Amino acid sequence: MDQQKIQIFDTTLRDGEQVPGCKLNTAEKVEVAKRLEALGVDVIEAGFPISSPGDFGSVEAIAKVVKNATVCGLSRAVEKDITTAAEALKKAARPRIHTGIGTSDSHVIHKLRTTREKVVERAIAAVSLAKKYVEDVEFYAEDAGRTDNEFLAYVCEQAVKAGATVLNIPDTTGYCLPEEYGAKIKFLRENVKGVHNVRLSTHCHNDLGMATANSIAGVLNGATQIECTINGIGERAGNTALEEVVMVLRQHPDLAKYTDINTQQLNAISRYVSETMRVPVQPNKAIVGANAFAHSSGIHQDGVIKNRETYEIINPLDVGVDHSSIVLTARSGRAALAYRMKNLGYELTRDELDVVYAQFLKVADDKKEVEDDDLHGIAEYKQKVAV
Numbered sequence: 001m002d003q004q005k006i007q008i009f010d011t012t013l014r015d016g017e018q019v020p021g022c023k024l025n026t027a028e029k030v031e032v033a034k035r036l037e038a039l040g041v042d043v044i045e046a047g048f049p050i051s052s053p054g055d056f057g058s059v060e061a062i063a064k065v066v067k068n069a070t071v072c073g074l075s076r077a078v079e080k081d082i083t084t085a086a087e088a089l090k091k092a093a094r095p096r097i098h099t100g101i102g103t104s105d106s107h108v109i110h111k112l113r114t115t116r117e118k119v120v121e122r123a124i125a126a127v128s129l130a131k132k133y134v135e136d137v138e139f140y141a142e143d144a145g146r147t148d149n150e151f152l153a154y155v156c157e158q159a160v161k162a163g164a165t166v167l168n169i170p171d172t173t174g175y176c177l178p179e180e181y182g183a184k185i186k187f188l189r190e191n192v193k194g195v196h197n198v199r200l201s202t203h204c205h206n207d208l209g210m211a212t213a214n215s216i217a218g219v220l221n222g223a224t225q226i227e228c229t230i231n232g233i234g235e236r237a238g239n240t241a242l243e244e245v246v247m248v249l250r251q252h253p254d255l256a257k258y259t260d261i262n263t264q265q266l267n268a269i270s271r272y273v274s275e276t277m278r279v280p281v282q283p284n285k286a287i288v289g290a291n292a293f294a295h296s297s298g299i300h301q302d303g304v305i306k307n308r309e310t311y312e313i314i315n316p317l318d319v320g321v322d323h324s325s326i327v328l329t330a331r332s333g334r335a336a337l338a339y340r341m342k343n344l345g346y347e348l349t350r351d352e353l354d355v356v357y358a359q360f361l362k363v364a365d366d367k368k369e370v371e372d373d374d375l376h377g378i379a380e381y382k383q384k385v386a387v
Ligand code: KIV
Pocket: 015, 140, 141, 142, 143, 168, 170, 171, 172, 173, 203, 205
């Protein structure tokens, strides 16, 4: 079966940077952008140029240094936003303007205080204006997740007619169920004239913890671009995590989709972004969390020591983690203790292991985790009682 390429659109520097306390300066943003390019992302959303002179300068600086990836700047469907984004992107080898407007009733009535007709007019005007500056124009229908499909299809069709090359379908509030979001993408594929000449993009937020599932549902129904951030950072509960969608597609060759991401860099870039943006990664975070390849219960440890694949579906080396770890706690068993003792140079007979294990449990009940230093102490104890 032919494999289909899925583009990765990274918005760590735009949606990700909207997290309170995450603000980066231009030099830091340029460094993140260089690392994203080396990682193999297809599109880097570098910022929202109208939002501040600092953001304008960062988008401009990133546009100058990034050569292979598309560099994208966000704008509302507002003339000054679009001309400012075009100005910031002037030096980009592959510039893209990302423009759009809210389409759900909630946005049309309460946020924009306008009508659907006016929204369509503004969408057409925004895409047409952006098209005067760049060939590659992405249109977003904000809150598409809660927009009725008929109206969404109509707005999208008008955006395509005005020259949009990409249609972004954001689940801005993270409300959709995977089946619902997938069905929305399918509906657009089947009901928007000209959709086959443009790219459909997912942009999912994680308010109900479904951003990754929704993005994958979108791809399975015809989207060929996923918008995401490193570590899933972003507004509120965050955006789709880049490392998660990339690894879902990689670990499921049956889906016949691939990305150009060099997965061995995922762990390093996750740490870099976490440290630079000062957002810790939760230990149990999929793929890049400190515990993603750590085994602590006796049953699991016994399985992993016999064969890694019993409890690991990803080879840690594939995401840049050099080994899995066997963590020793009071829930660990003899196999794990023997394994860790052996790594420290202590080969134990079965009888010795019984003695050492009893001593180990005493230490483990007093501590959250038994470390190498404790194991050396336990080995000395063994010598003293000399079984
Ligand atoms: O979540 C959203 O709708 C967005 C758009 C501005 C693309 O971030």
